[in-house]
Amino acid sequence: MNRSELNRLHTKVFEAASEVLSVLGPGLDTDIYRTCFQHELRLKGLMYKREVRFPVFYKDLKTSHDIKIELLVENHLLVDIIPDNEISALRVSALQTKLKLTGLKIGIIISFNCSNIIEGYKKIVLTS
Numbered sequence: 001m002n003r004s005e006l007n008r009l010h011t012k013v014f015e016a017a018s019e020v021l022s023v024l025g026p027g028l029d030t031d032i033y034r035t036c037f038q039h040e041l042r043l044k045g046l047m048y049k050r051e052v053r054f055p056v057f058y059k060d061l062k063t064s065h066d067i068k069i070e071l072l073v074e075n076h077l078l079v080d081i082i083p084d085n086e087i088s089a090l091r092v093s094a095l096q097t098k099l100k101l102t103g104l105k106i107g108i109i110i111s112f113n114c115s116n117i118i119e120g121y122k123k124i125v126l127t128s
Contacts, residue, residue, distance in 0.1 A: 001074075001076045006076065006077070006105065006106055009046075009073065009074055009076060009077055009106075010077065010106060010108070010123060012044050012046060013041070013046070013073060013077060013079065013108060014108075014117070014121065014123075015044070016037060016040040016041050016043075016044055016046075017037060017040075017108075017110050017112075017117055017121060018117040019040050020033060020036045020037050020040055020112065021033075021112050021114075021116070021117050021120070022117075023036075024036060024112070026112060026113050026114055026115060027113065028112070030081060030082070030083040030112070030113075033081060033110075033112040034070075034081050037081065037110070037112075038050070038071070041073065046073055046074055047073070047074055047075075048071050048072060048073045048074070048079075049071070049072045049075075050070070050071060051068055051069070051070065052068070052069040052072045053066040053067070053068055053069075054066060054067050054069065054101060054102045056101060057101075067098055067101055067102070069098065069102065076104065076105070076106065077104070077106050077107065077108065078095070078098060078099060078102065078104050078106070078107035078108070079107070079108050079109075079110065080095055080098075080107070080108070080109045080110070081110050081111075081112070082109060082110070082111050083111070083113060084111055084113065085111060085113045085114055085120075086111065086114070086119075086120075087109050087111060087120070087122045091109055091122075092109065092122060092124060095107045095109055095124050096124055096126065099124065099126045100126065104126075105125060105126050106123070106124070106125050106126075107123075107124045108121065108122065108123050108124070109121070109122040109124070110122075
């Protein structure tokens with residue numbers, strides 16, 4: 001997927017998150033937002049997989065461990081939905097690590113526990 005296609009995909013995901021927060025408002029349980037966000041992705045015609053596992057490699061060793069990706073949209077965009085009311089530097093670093101280990105280039109952290117989607121949305125792009 002080229003940069004332009006990734007940007008279009010990102011825009012649809014952002015619009016889905018914005019719609020969910022606009023309709024529901026902040027302060028609900030994260031599982032409610034997760035369910036509604038997935039429904040909104042379907043309404044936008046986006047395919048996604050939940051709880052996708054990727055093996056972890058260290059140098060030439062395939063470990064016996066996996067990392068779990070909460071949502072993988074269109075096989076190219078990783079989404080983490082968090083319960084926190086702000087996105088910490090540690091959350092950003094963790095997502096960057098997941099992107100690196102999976103070979104994906106773009107990831108998003110979403111917190112619906114905020115007054116507007118701009119405050120609760122962080123896009124991370126790995127450049128190589």
